[in-house]
Amino acid sequence: MLWMCFMAALPVMAQETYQDANTATEDLNGTARYVGMGGAMEALGADISTISTNPAGIGLFRRSNVSATIGVVSQGNVDKAATGDKTHMSFDQIGFVYSRPSGKNSYMNFGFNYHKSRDFNHILYAANKLGDGSQQILSYASGISTGQLGYQGTPGKYEPTFTGAYPPTYSQVDELINQGLNFNTYDGEYYYLYADDYVFNRHAKGYIGEYDFNLSGNINDRVYLGITFGLHDVHYKGFTNYEENLTNDIESLGDAELYDERKITGIGYDVKAGVIVRPIEESAFRLGAYVSTPTFYDLKTSNYTQLDNYLKEYMIDGKPYSAGAYSVVSNEDVYEFRLNTPWKFGLSAGHTVGNFLALGATFEYSDFSGIDTREKGDEYYDAWYDTYYTSSYSDNAMNDHTDATLKGVCTVKVGAEYKPIPELALRAGYNYVSPAYKKDGMRGYRDGFIQSLGTAYSSTTDYTNWDCTHRITLGLGYTFKNFYADLAYQYSTKKGDFYPFQKEFSMGGVESFCSSTKVEDNRHQAMLTLGYRF
Secondary structure, eight states: OOTTTGGGTOOOSSSOHHHHHHHHOOOOOSOHHHHHTTTOOTTTOOSGGGGGSOGGGGGGOOSOEEEEEEEEEEEESOOTTOOSOSEEEEEEEEEEEEEEEOSSSOEEEEEEEEEEEEEOOEEEEEEEEOSSOOHHHHHHHHHHHTTSEEEOSSTTOEEEOSOSSSOGGGSTHHHHHHHHTTSSEETTEEOOOEEEEEEEEEEEEEEEEEEEEEEEEEETTTEEEEEEEEEEEEEEEEEEEEEEEEEOSSSEEEEEEEEEEEEEEEEEEEEEEEEEEOSSTTOOOEEEEEEEOOOEEEEEEEEEEEEEEEEOOEEETTEEEOOEEEEEEOOOEEEEEEEEOOOEEEEEEEEEETTTEEEEEEEEEEEGGGOEEEEEEEEEEETTTTEEEEEEEEOHHHHHHHHHHBOEEEEEEEEEEEEEETTEEEEEEEEEEOOSBOTTOOTTBSSSBOOSHHHHSOOOOOEEEEEEEEEEEEEEEEEETTEEEEEEEEEEEEEEEEESSOSEEEETTEEEEOOOEEEEEEEEEEEEEEEEEO
């Protein structure tokens, strides 16, 4: 068996296609008014949350404004066997806009806003039968293919070596192998077992905070322009527990359990620009367009991994073999890398009828297959600025895998606001987000294991090909003099196919197959915004 060696070849939760897509994904979040209208305000403007989508929306403010938003997020349909917090408080937004006239019908506005662009809090639980595969089989085959297991001249006999293209000196793998060399072997030979079933549980927490600085204005109340510079702060922490019930096709032999704790932190920046125009002077109808550069992230990941075996005595080639119970533990493994998310483009339309009805629609596109994962290179000194810089270069092997696994994502947002009386507003919205993942995508594998540092820094094997996302929103607002309070409710849902490891592969006469398990992610969010206009 090869449980101590499987760490050498698994795809990693760092600089890897599926984790990169998770980092690049954005939630619908901001003020309660913005969320209550489904976020379809990129042409309507005059809401501080448009600072991070269409910066020209800040140019429609005629009065200064300050607001803050808190909320509660709860995940539904979580299996009772799963661990982690299903409900948590969320600080979603705080910001201000300072508006001053710059002409008879023109204004120059400055805005700052913080909002939580990504909420990582999530529980994923899955359990299913296996029978035609196991993580051990995957590790056995990949250990041979990468040179971490070398053929020694005796048929069927493989021993650990350090001669592969990506030897385990890059990660915790070498330590796990060296500690575990006396376990799960018989006369120096390595074997693998099938698994009857598995149980998987991960609970993640954390967020990406976005800090936006905006300069915007308008020309004769017909053309609105804006630009936003954004800083992004990443805080992710995931706890994974994976257990297989091992068998030799005759009887159950016991369990093997993997525990992994992963942290990802870092910062990034982007620039967004937008425009809103009223093509007909006598009409309130307006059109908007905007573009956002990639977010250029500088990230660091670290992990702690522990492998526990609980196996009873069994037979190999007629010889008794007893593994007993043991643990193999890695030291903290740290890796720094860079990530560039895809460009984002948007078109929007909005119209108001008197002072009692507002309608908005937005279309966004972002090509997730163009995510660029980058390895850090040499450090050099810039004497002019007295600063040290670190170069980077694209990880072509992982980027090819990303191109084959992910695709363009379209987001459609529609929303409406109705005021039965001037002080009271009723809101509703809907979002459709197309899938980012191709149905045949596999993590860490494309005609062979990916020759990338993202594969060498390995600690988990699972992945989920998520389908489209649907969001339904409702909102309520009330204004009293210069004060206002807004409430919003958001329900989001998506389904996906979960795999504990690569769904199929064949290498060197070793084959493994793994069927999918259907999973869902349903979330409820309630929000409250308090604000003041002056």
